Amino acid sequence: MDHVHEQDGTAPAFIFDLDGTLIDSVYQHVVAWREALEQAGVELSVWKIHRRIGMSGGLMVSALLRELGRELSSDELARVSDLHAEAYERQLASVRALPGASELLRELDTHDVRWAIATSGSERFVRPGLDKLGLGQEPVLITRDQVRYAKPDPDLFLAAGRRLGVPLADAIVVGDSVWDMVAARRAGALAIGLLSGGYGREELLFSGAFRVYEDPQDLLDRLDEVGVRRPPHGESSPLHAAA
């Protein structure tokens, strides 16, 4: 009997958002979007940009322009997107892994709990962010380029579930934005909110989070609350001992 598979059968799989969930990059994205929009002649309050981070970039710009009652041509939209990419690259040096992010992913590996990263960002943004986590090997990774619609559509999480071979009903999505929570519910997954992207606790609860933690470290400290069974500290896992 394969005890590792027994753990797999009872522990949920995890699907993580990247920006604001594993790496501390939301505010840098906010600043970069503000710069890009201003260069395109669009002046918006910064908090309104913050509250749209995590959505698909195209959807975000459309939503922001709607507030101003403006439209941009597809050429202008492409230019805003390029300007954002350039501005974010200038901010990248200040982006760090969030506290506990790498340790949390390693802990899941230790307990043979499957996990993936699913992000509204496209590959070119994701790679340098991923490097900050210092993972030993390539994770299961779903980016914006691999699906038709990014968050708040469920496509990214559905693709992650397929790649993990896990039904979404057995998956927990971990994210920092209301778009993650909405997309998780649409995908049929449970959702955990993290405060590390700058949303308030209640915003996350009211959009569907069943638990809210501060950041990856806080979730790691309380993994037993969300269905990951770990042996008491200092004892080796009976599952692993038997394997």
Next chain:
Amino acid sequence: MDHVHEQDGTAPAFIFDLDGTLIDSVYQHVVAWREALEQAGVELSVWKIHRRIGMSGGLMVSALLRELGRELSSDELARVSDLHAEAYERQLASVRALPGASELLRELDTHDVRWAIATSGSERFVRPGLDKLGLGQEPVLITRDQVRYAKPDPDLFLAAGRRLGVPLADAIVVGDSVWDMVAARRAGALAIGLLSGGYGREELLFSGAFRVYEDPQDLLDRLDEVGVRRPPHGESSPLHAAA
């Protein structure tokens, strides 16, 4: 009979916070604090800095260091404060008045409703921010330099009430942070929250706001909800007509 004084007797006075309430400067302060703390060897998640903006600067740094279990000498604290000032100055070009801020203050003047600005910032930060509002004349202004304790202590709002000659029970504090809401309640004033500093609606409600609006424009559009009587659009005020 002096009809203007009749309006004064029924309309509340307003005490405004500055950063995140009248000017769009919170995210620039966040970025500047992050830079300053990092130069002092303190690495903190950006959202934790965001959630402390609006407090007295000294209290904020102490609260952040407590999370890390560290201490800084008073020399080091002064250096962090200077580094923040320099970093914020570099961000200042991107700071704008929030939508409706100048119009709201002018509208209060039109209706002879008294108002003041009370901010945890010290004079050197406040002046360039104030300039963004393009006020015709010097407002009643209480800065950090004029009181012993900044927010969440009530001193700034109490001083503003004294300068306006208004009991705090007849004043409404308008702010974007939970520190404004707490300080307002401690001062015995009603509090209105604005989302324009990046806090969530419920965070503001749960810390004592009796109403939450998006930004100064949204408050201006709904001034009648908070006790400022205005004649229907297009009619001149009967009070002013009689004066």
